[in-house]
Structures are given as structure tokens and as C-alpha cells.
Amino acid sequence: MNYKLDFTPVLDGLPSLLTACLGTLFLSLCGMALAIVIGIGGVVLRDSRIKQLRWLVMAFVELIRNTPFLVQIYFIYFALPLLGVRLDPTPTAIIALGINGGAYAIEIIRGGVQSISKGQIEAGLALGLHKAQVFRLIVLRPALRAIFPSLTSQFVLLTLTTSVASAISAYELTSVAQRIESDSFRSFEVYGTVTLFYLVISWLMMRFFGLISGRYFSYPVK
Amino acid sequence: MGANEFLFLLIGLKWTIALSVIGFVGGGVFGLGVALARTSGIPLLERVTSGYIAIFQGTPLLMQLFVVYYGLALIGLKLDSWVAVSIGFTLHASAYLGEIWRGSIEAVPKGQTEAAKALSLNYVSRMKDVILPQAIRISLPATIGFLVQLIKGTSLAAIVGFTELARAGNIISNQIFQPLLVFGIVGALYFVMCWPLSLVGARLERQFAAATR
Numbered sequence: 242m243n244y245k246l247d248f249t250p251v252l253d254g255l256p257s258l259l260t261a262c263l264g265t266l267f268l269s270l271c272g273m274a275l276a277i278v279i280g281i282g283g284v285v286l287r288d289s290r291i292k293q294l295r296w297l298v299m300a301f302v303e304l305i306r307n308t309p310f311l312v313q314i315y316f317i318y319f320a321l322p323l324l325g326v327r328l329d330p331t332p333t334a335i336i337a338l339g340i341n342g343g344a345y346a347i348e349i350i351r352g353g354v355q356s357i358s359k360g361q362i363e364a365g366l367a368l369g370l371h372k373a374q375v376f377r378l379i380v381l382r383p384a385l386r387a388i389f390p391s392l393t394s395q396f397v398l399l400t401l402t403t404s405v406a407s408a409i410s411a412y413e414l415t416s417v418a419q420r421i422e423s424d425s426f427r428s429f430e431v432y433g434t435v436t437l438f439y440l441v442i443s444w445l446m447m448r449f450f451g452l453i454s455g456r457y458f459s460y461p462v463k
Numbered sequence: 464m465g466a467n468e469f470l471f472l473l474i475g476l477k478w479t480i481a482l483s484v485i486g487f488v489g490g491g492v493f494g495l496g497v498a499l500a501r502t503s504g505i506p507l508l509e510r511v512t513s514g515y516i517a518i519f520q521g522t523p524l525l526m527q528l529f530v531v532y533y534g535l536a537l538i539g540l541k542l543d544s545w546v547a548v549s550i551g552f553t554l555h556a557s558a559y560l561g562e563i564w565r566g567s568i569e570a571v572p573k574g575q576t577e578a579a580k581a582l583s584l585n586y587v588s589r590m591k592d593v594i595l596p597q598a599i600r601i602s603l604p605a606t607i608g609f610l611v612q613l614i615k616g617t618s619l620a621a622i623v624g625f626t627e628l629a630r631a632g633n634i635i636s637n638q639i640f641q642p643l644l645v646f647g648i649v650g651a652l653y654f655v656m657c658w659p660l661s662l663v664g665a666r667l668e669r670q671f672a673a674a675t676r
Contacts, residue, residue: 244537244539303658303661304654306611306657306661307611307615307653307654307657307658307661308615308650308653308654308657309615309616309618309619309629309653310615310618311618311619311621311622311629312618312629312632312646312649312650312653313650315629315632315633315636315642315646316642316643316646316647316650319636319642319643319646320643323643397521401521401522401523401524402523403523404523404525404526405523405525405619405622407525407622408622415523415525415526428529428533429530429533429534429536429537432526432529432530432533433530433534435526436522436523436526436527436529436530439521439522439523439526440518440521440522443521443522444521447521
């Protein structure tokens with residue numbers, strides 16, 4: 242073993258790697274936003290009266306949850322142009338991330354909605370609360386609290402998944418790392434450093450979500 | 464798409480299954496070690512394994528594969544790419560399964576451990592005959608859920624350059640210029656593997672929820 246670690250290419254590429262972290266965050270945030278929209282829409286359709294719609298949402302959820310994200314992103318990447326939509330890799334990746342995260346969000350949000358019992362709502366109305374108050378205090382807040390842990394860990398997973406978007410060369414950390422690696426052949430140094438970056442990003446996200454949870458959802462249950 | 468192309472996909476499928484099995488079995492063996500160390504009551508062991516789990520759960524699988532792949536070459540091990548990738552998946556799976564099984568071991572009521580101690584069972588017998596049989600039952604839905612995640616995760620070996628199902632699909636799609644057809648079939652093959660497992664996992668979860676209600 243006479244290999245010497247050489248971090249100069251990593252140090253030289255540090256500014257572009259740090260900027261690429263913003264790209265990763267951008268992908269994650271947009272993907273999360275789209276996932277929430279799909280999640281809420283999906284829950285509404287999932288419990289609609291039209292049987293076909295319910296069936297469609299269930300099929301969507303099963304299909305997305307049982308195929309790899311890599312195959313999904315390739316499929317979307319090639320399918321969009323056929324639909325007449327020409328998009329850059331980065332917006333394409335956001336759509337793929339949103340669709341993937343959305344399928345998981347549907348299941349999570351649905352669980353939260355189901356966790357609110359009818360009796361609670363009736364009790365709130367009986368106590369003379371407004372409908373708006375009932376919704377805010379008895380439906381929304383407990384439901385959000387119930388789904389918050391699983392939803393946020395799903396978001397951290399989504400952030401880690403953004404690295405797969407490098408397969409269609411969207412702008413994010415992994416694709417920038419791959420470029421530096423192919424220029425310098427310092428594979429281990431580059432990927433090792435970037436792995437640390439991801440670790441910091443996901444740790445910061447968990448801390449952030451933990452703070453929110455402590456601030457808004459720390460009221461006593463019983 | 465002709466028979467030859469489809470056959471090529473099936474060869475890729477064979478490697479996907481092989482990688483999943485190796486990752487799951489290897490990850491199961493080491494994961495049990497991680498779970499036992501994590502619940503051992505020895506502070507140093509618990510600290511080390513919880514760090515190990517945090518690293519694997521806080522970084523992308525793709526990066527883990529890259530680092531293991533190039534790291535092994537760096538320390539002078541000249542390995543076939545499938546061996547390197549298998550090691551990567553084994554490490555990944557051991558961290559996730561270790562965390563799942565830690566939770567299951569801790570979910571077994573304390574009274575069971577105390578009763579086993581009162582009967583003066585030693586550690587091995589206490590784990591093997593009392594705790595683990597109950598923990599396995601508790602962990603089954605999450606374990607199957609992770610197996611599905613692992614099968615899907617093996618697709619990332621494609622980015623490292625290993626020809627399994629996803630990369631076989633990529634190669635064929637570049638040859639016959641019908642990406643939608645090829646990736647549709649590739650997706651369907653993954654679905655056929657994962658969906659039955661997901662259904663079994665969901666059913667076990669419902670049964671378990673009904674049993675503990």
C-alpha cells in the first residue's frame with residue numbers, strides 16, 4: 242500500500258462543491274414542496290367518491306413505492322419530451338423527486354387524517370368552538386403533529402435521494418463531485434469529502450425539524 | 464425489442480437478485496451484531512454502533528457505494544466490481560437492519576429479560592431463546608420493508624458501473640432508442656419483485672397492529 246491521499250483537487254474544487262450544496266438544497270426544497278402538493282391532492286382523491294380515482298391513486302402509490310427512483314427518473318427524463326415538454330435536467334429531477342416523495346407523502350398524510358377521531362371534532366363543537374377553531378386546533382395541529390416525525394424523515398430521505406439526480410446530470414452536489422473526480426481521478430478523496438457534506442446537511446435538517454417540532458408540537462397530549 | 468435484448472435484461476435481473484440476496488444475508492449477519500452491540504449496555508459499543516448507524520442513515524447510498532468501491536481499491540484490495548458493490552450493500556444493510564432490530568429488541572417487554580435473568584439463563588440463552596424470537600416477530604414488517612428498499616437500492620450499482628437490471632436497461636435503451644419501452648419493462652420487472660413483498664409486509668403489519676390492540 243503506497244497510495245498517498247491527496248486532497249488538493251478537493252480543496253481547489255471546494256468553492257464549487259459548496260455552491261453545489263445549494264443546488265442540492267434547492268432540489269430538495271422544490272421536491273418537498275411538490276411532494277406535499279401531490280400528497281395532499283392524492284389524499285383528497287384517495288378518499289373521493291369516484292371509485293376509479295381512488296383506484297388510480299392507489300395504483301400510483303404502489304407503482305412508485307415498488308420501483309427504484311433511478312428507473313423513475315430515467316423514465317420521466319425520456320417521457321417528458323415525448324409529451325412535448327422540453328425541460329432541463331434540474332427541473333426534470335425536481336418533478337421526479339416530487340412524484341417519488343409524493344407517493345410516500347400520500348400514505349403518511351392519510352395516516353394523519355385518519356388519526357383524528359370524529360368524537361374529538363364533535364366534542365370541540367359541543368364546547369362552542371368555531372368551525373375554524375375546530376379545524377385549526379383539533380384537526381390540523383394534532384394531525385400535523387402525528388405525521389411530523391415520519392414526514393420529516395421522509396424529507397431527509399428525499400434530500401439524500403437527490404444524489405441520484407446526478408444520473409441525468411442535474412445540478413447538485415454529486416454531479417459536481419463526479420466532474421471533479423473525472424478531472425483529477427482522486428475518487429476516494431472527492432467522494433469521501435462529499436459524503437461528509439451530505440452527513441452535515443442531513444444532520445442540520447434533522448436538527449431544524451427537531452427545533453420546529455419542539456417549538457410547535459411539544460404541548461402535552463393527555 | 465427482440466428476444467436478445469430481453470435476455471440481456473434478464474441477465475441483469477439475475478445480478479439484481481444476486482446483489483439483493485448477498486446484501487440482505489450479509490447485512491442480516493452483521494446487522495444482528497450491530498443490533499446486539501447497540502443494546503449490549505456497554506457504553507463504548509453502543510456509542511460506536513450508534514455512530515455507525517447514523518453515518519449510514521445520514522448519507523446517500525450512492526455515496527456509500529462510491530466510497531466503499533474506491534476505498535477498497537485504495538487500501539490495495541484488487542476486487543471484482545461485484546465483490547466491491549456487494550460489500551457496499553452489506554455495510555449499508557447492516558446499519559439499517561441493525562437499527563430496525565435494535566428497536567425490536569427494545570420493544571420486547573423488560574419483564575421478559577428480568578424473568579430470564581431470574582431463571583438464571585446466561586446472555587446467549589436469554590437472547591437466543593427468549594428475546595430474539597419475540598423481537599423477530601415484531602421486526603418482520605419493517606425488515607420486509609427494508610428488503611424492498613434494498614432491492615430498489617441495488618439499481619444504484621448501475622451508476623458505479625456494475626451491470627445489473629437498471630444498467631442493462633440503460634445499455635439496451637441506448638442501442639434500440641426506445642427508452643420508454645425499455646425502462647417501462649425494467650420498472651415492471653422491479654415491480655414484480657417488490658410488490659408481493661410490500662403486500663406481505665403490509666399484511667403482517669396489520670395483523671400485528673390487530674394483535675396488540
